[in-house]
Amino acid sequence: MTDKLTGAAGRAYVADAIRQALRSGDLVPGQRLVELDLAEAYGTTRGAVREALQDLAAEDIVEIVPRRGARIRAVSVEEAVQITECRSALEQLCARKAAGRASEEQRAELRRIGADMRQAVADGAWDAYSALNQRLHELVIEAGGQEVARRQLERLNGPMVRFQFRLALRPGRPAQSLPQHLAIIDAVTGADPEAAARAVAAHLDDVVEQLRVSAERTPAPRV
Amino acid sequence: MTDKLTGAAGRAYVADAIRQALRSGDLVPGQRLVELDLAEAYGTTRGAVREALQDLAAEDIVEIVPRRGARIRAVSVEEAVQITECRSALEQLCARKAAGRASEEQRAELRRIGADMRQAVADGAWDAYSALNQRLHELVIEAGGQEVARRQLERLNGPMVRFQFRLALRPGRPAQSLPQHLAIIDAVTGADPEAAARAVAAHLDDVVEQLRVSAERTPAPRV
């Protein structure tokens, strides 16, 4: 860390750092992001920070209002629901394709993930479960070979980090979602496209449900 | 038009101008976009052009490679198919919602569009038909109230302009798509969510089919 991270390198670095800070809760929605502060904090130039903020704005993670700077965008429950519905539509597509064209290796990895998930829930290993969950979704998208859908889903997930961690915390949540995940795995490895789509839809409908319930119990996010 | 269009104004202006130029065929895939040339052509500064290019890159319309500048991105047929499949997934979602919650005004406008489309095909009024087609898709999204899906669909359509115009040119195309459009309208106005989703899926499956056929007849786009 001798030299300043400048230009393109700094741009990616700052963007990643902010995404990370959001995940870990160091940044909260509504918080102002002052270019010069960030530049000093991360050892870059204002230019690099500026471009990083543009990138994050394109991902709908921050909101830039002219002459007033950038702030972390707050995502309403209603918007989180819509995002999840879009995710559902796109992941159904991927799962359908994956059921039809996944390689034998991919099906094997899916089965392995299923077994590991059972184990993780039995052990109460929530971090491991969460990682497996993520890998499962990735693998379905990858096996579906839908590059375009993958990009869309990435964008969709950007603003959701805040909600995801609220959801994962709910007690009993892993036990509830486990059978849904296993159903997805069974359908894809069983080469049944329609069942795969239905399983994904059922899982994400449940996530929507959980979002709505969590909205009632949690105070509205501050702006 | 006395003064230079500077800053944010120029940025939006240049981005729009490039999108327009792409639609009208003045720019072709692979073409280099030199910052200084564009700045002079549109009467702006290099800075504004630079930012406009970043925006277009975020929309996947241009491709920026470091130190080598921006060029119009070429979209392969395979990618166009994937884009259309994603569109299908998202528009099915919107149509389902629209069937359930469209206002009476919106249903009335849909019926009107249907009638106008019949007329346009009967008259051979292809420009009018194309405009009605666009309005139909917009209206379904709007009636569905899916703001998130709308944004996603906008992004999706950016790189497709080139293919869209190739498709619309095919003789007999309007006559072929008319019944599909009418089926969508009937399902939405008839408040039948599943039929609406099926109708949208059928329409876009046909578009995928057309894309594949057109790929066989048209030489591969130059890079």
Add this chain to the structure above:
DNA sequence: TCGGAACATCTTGTCAACAATCTCGTTGAT
């Protein structure tokens, strides 16, 4: 005490010049 006008400060937007890199045509050797 409250409202608001004038001011000081902070922050973002813009530009022009400079630096770094790439492209392409030329030259010279094999």
Add this chain to the structure above:
DNA sequence: ATCAACGAGATTGTTGACAAGATGTTCCGA
């Protein structure tokens, strides 16, 4: 004739300074 090395010109990347707008503070009058 082919190829590689070279160099001039073209093009993008980066920086620092300045301009312009927003925010917050102080102070005065009612």
